[in-house]
Amino acid sequence: MSDNLTKNCTSQEQLEKIRKGQERKFRWRDDWPAMEATLVANGNAAIREYNRTHQVDSILPE
Secondary structure (H helix, E strand, O other), rough: OOHHHHOOOHHHHHHHHHHHHHHHHHHHOOOOOHHHHHHHHHHHHHHHHHHHOOOOOOOOOO
């Protein structure tokens, strides 16, 4: 499965929509559980990378 699906993933909600869409297409396949695990792992890595590079300062200027 292509990493392009999750490379711009920014939230768990977005990842869940991607996962559900792929499940509708591929759940009949014997290797779907492995595909799903890879998809979720890649999505979580993309979310972590997004959060790391887009950190917002929690202290507001006065």
